[in-house]
Amino acid sequence: MPNSDQAAKLNRGADRTRAVRVLVVDDCAVTREYLTHMFNASRVLEVIGTACNGAEALRFIEEQRPDVVTMDVNMPVMNGFEATRHIMSTDPLPIVILTASWDSEQVNMGFKALEAGALAALAKPRGLGHAESPAQVRELVSTVRALSEVKLVTRRWRDGKGSRPVERPRAPRRNRRILAVGTSTGGPPVLQRIMSALPADYPWPVVVVQHISPGFLEGMVDWLDQGCAVRVCAARDGDLLRPGVVYLAPDDVHMVVTEEETIALLDVPADNGLRPAVGRLFQSVADVYGGSATVVLLTGMGKDGAAELKKLRDCGAATIVQNRETCVVFGMPGEAVRLDAAMHTMSPDEIADFLVAEVARV
Numbered sequence: 001m002p003n004s005d006q007a008a009k010l011n012r013g014a015d016r017t018r019a020v021r022v023l024v025v026d027d028c029a030v031t032r033e034y035l036t037h038m039f040n041a042s043r044v045l046e047v048i049g050t051a052c053n054g055a056e057a058l059r060f061i062e063e064q065r066p067d068v069v070t071m072d073v074n075m076p077v078m079n080g081f082e083a084t085r086h087i088m089s090t091d092p093l094p095i096v097i098l099t100a101s102w103d104s105e106q107v108n109m110g111f112k113a114l115e116a117g118a119l120a121a122l123a124k125p126r127g128l129g130h131a132e133s134p135a136q137v138r139e140l141v142s143t144v145r146a147l148s149e150v151k152l153v154t155r156r157w158r159d160g161k162g163s164r165p166v167e168r169p170r171a172p173r174r175n176r177r178i179l180a181v182g183t184s185t186g187g188p189p190v191l192q193r194i195m196s197a198l199p200a201d202y203p204w205p206v207v208v209v210q211h212i213s214p215g216f217l218e219g220m221v222d223w224l225d226q227g228c229a230v231r232v233c234a235a236r237d238g239d240l241l242r243p244g245v246v247y248l249a250p251d252d253v254h255m256v257v258t259e260e261e262t263i264a265l266l267d268v269p270a271d272n273g274l275r276p277a278v279g280r281l282f283q284s285v286a287d288v289y290g291g292s293a294t295v296v297l298l299t300g301m302g303k304d305g306a307a308e309l310k311k312l313r314d315c316g317a318a319t320i321v322q323n324r325e326t327c328v329v330f331g332m333p334g335e336a337v338r339l340d341a342a343m344h345t346m347s348p349d350e351i352a353d354f355l356v357a358e359v360a361r362v
Contacts, residue, residue: 019046020148023066025057025083026050026098027075031124035070035098038125042141054083061087067148068094071118073109074101081113088117092152096144097121107219114188119147119328121188123213139213143185146301150328177204177292178241178257179355180285182278184211184300186328190348191298192224195246197352200229203359204294205241207249207257207285209278211300214251221248237265249276256284271304278305278332282312291316294358296351297342299327303335310341318358320344320351 022045024035032050039045048066051057055078057069069087073080084095095118097110110121120143125136183191187210195206212220217234225232228246235247241261249255254266254276271277278297282305285293295312297305299322313319321333321342336342346354 019044020145021046021048021067022144023048023057023060023069024050025069026072027052038137044145045141054078054080057083058086068096068144070096070098073097073099073106081109081116084113084118085116092117094119094147094150096147098124100124104219107216108223111188111219111223119150120185121216123215146329176289178285178289179204179206179294180281181208181296181298182282182305183298184332186299188220190322192227193348194352195224195228195230195232197356198230200244202230202244204243206246207281208246209249209255209276209281211274217248217251235263239263254280256281257288259288274304279308282308286312286315293317296320297333297336298322299329300332301329302331304332306332306335306339306341309336310339313341313343318343320346323347
């Protein structure tokens with residue numbers, strides 16, 4: 001681990017790449033050691049401490065404020081959700097939730113931590129020598145580094161989730177309208193806010209690409225579905241697009257819509273390293289629905305979906321991006337703004353209100 005003199009060297013002169021100071025929280029000593037080695041080897045991250053549970057993490061944060069915290073979910077004394085809720089309600093820090101288990105209880109707790117203010121949820125990288133390990137390490141390192149720069153502010157969105165009885169959609173009505181949504185880092189809580197505002201009789205199908213680590217989708221579907229009047233499900237190849245149903249793209253396939261108003265899942269190469277890709281979905285929406293679509297691009301790193309959102313605006317679709325102030329990462333929406341792809345730039349609350357009111361206008 002770099003000592004104070006070595007850390008100081010990183011900050012000298014014109015070098016702007018100061019090592020990001022990381023606290024690793026995990027009840028497994030082997031995992032703490034592995035993550036510490038991995039982060040320090042990256043040369044852009046520096047582990048300044050470790051903790052074996054949430055309570056120990058809180059004490060460490062009081063003494064030495066890290067730039068980012070990586071947080072396990074299932075720990076004794078104080079779990080990751082409880083620790084995240086405490087940190088975000090007192091002195092917010094960027095928190096990345098890590099889990100190695102797809103147990104439904106742990107995944108659900110991970111999404112509760114996102115709801116409490118954690119910025120991302122990722123799978124713990126597999127051990128050295130595993131074929132997937134290098135890609136997982138690169139994703140984790142780049143995510144931790146990027147999220148260290150997020151300026152956290154208190155956001156008190158309206159909490160209407162679960163306040164009304166959940167009613168399921170009525171019989172399908174064929175129409176030629178659709179709502180399409182794309183998002184990445186920071187997306188799950190925003191999706192929950194927006195989808196929970198849609199009424200049970202929302203008259204259009206909703207298709208969503210959320211960049212998320214493999215294994216999280218089922219838990220995310222359950223988490224969203226519990227608090228929404230519309231039905232939320234993982235898309236299947238050949239699904240008929242039904243009003244009042246939200247279809248999330250499954251892991252590791254592209255999702256597109258077809259002229260027959262069905263979903264097609266494509267096992268074809270990734271687009272710029274992404275599968276599913278927002279751009280692939282948005283392009284199909286432009287081809288099939290054109291100006292009869294409403295399309296939303298939310299918080300996320302990179303540029304996925306921005307160019308296709310511009311095509312949608314050009315063909316008359318209603319295009320919306322999340323505003324900078326409420327984005328965890330203003331990458332995808334920022335690129336859309338640069339391309340003049342957005343008719344509207346709004347907060348999550350404003351997007352929800354717009355989508356509900358739009359139904360009455362068309």
